[in-house]
Amino acid sequence: MVTSTVPYSRPLHNLEYSGEHAPSTPPSLVEEACSALERIGCDLKKPAKSIVFRQGESADFIYFIQSGALRLDYQLEDGRNLVLDFLWPGRVLGIVENDVYAWSAIALVDVHLKRLRRSAVQTLAQNYPGITDLLLKQKTASLMAAKNHIILMSHPTATSKLIGFLLDYSKQPEYFNQATQVLTLVMSRKDIADYLGMTFETTSRIFKYLETKNYIKKINHRQIQLNTRMLLDP
Template sequence: MMFGDFRLDAQEREALNAISSKIHKPAKCRIYAQDEPARYLYIIRSGAVRLEYQREDGRNQIFAFLWADNMFGTAENGLYRASAVTLIDTYLFQIPYPALRTLIEFRPRIQTLFLQHALKYTRATERHVLLATYPLVTKRLAGFLLECSKQADFFDRRSHILTLAMDRKDIADYLGIALETTSRTLKVLEDMDLIKRLSSQRMQINTEQIRIMISQ
């Protein structure tokens, strides 16, 4: 259901549906670019998105991975401050900013609901900061895999198989480590019996042992 986790009455839901569009973006597709005029707010129906910032020295920093129900596209001075790129086939709700501002004037309670929804994005950036504080790369990468396992669309709790939506370069850019370091550390985690790689983006992970390792 569209905006199923929003506590809206029938009229509010109808009004929000009226200004929203359902769109599809294929994998590795740029939804918008850094410093581009902000025209839309987005909510992920299904799939996954990365938010990345291009530094002045040309380096790319991924600072958030977003999943189903996450909202993104917030603006600063009318511009997107980062780029948004799909990781896999992704379906989105697209909401024009002018129409949303007009709707909020007549139905101010919707603004509160959007602010509550935006907290999911804030929590994503907080998790990134927490992962970056781990001094050991093994804990940093293991913690990242544990975070990914919280996404039901990508983790089978019965088999403990995690399907990564992102590739190793994305992971390296997110954790602030070299691509080669990511590959070596995955091998270390496998040698520790914390993961068992099944393919380049599928692995069986021992979530309980990872939690114990991170807490030590």
């Protein structure tokens, strides 16, 4: 049941965030840092729906996503649950928080993680400057994701929010089939709603609306064929 469907173990040097020019650290140092991290990391597989860490827990570990997908949840005092982000391979969990995790991480599908003790990473960072560099890039990636999230939430209508979400999501090669244009949703209607700031009934209704307008075609609840041209157009 916990058996992952992952065919191969992704090497850590795929983690580098390419959205920023390498500032001063040469690539060799980053590679060195990755292999150093690889040595102290341990492989960890978690089944779908399992919790990797909980908001408020002592933040002892950081995790590199090798494969799969996760959801970051933030529990509000008023009882609402907010989805802060969806995470894909190449991203890192647990580097932002200080002594305790500021949010929870939940596996959406079976995931393959590399777990590293935070203190070990910090010790290692003293000898490998590439590590700090890598963490800096990961934080930039988180920040850009947050900016994107804010832009999505600022859209005036639920329809444009959802269209923006689908277009962003379709950039994930493991869940969007370019040939068939079919997007596999790894998250529920409620997850999407909690991410975009709406109710899951509205999410469902907008999916329906998009189908009547031929923007999308529902294969089943979790498989949706996109009409990318039309979604990008209006």
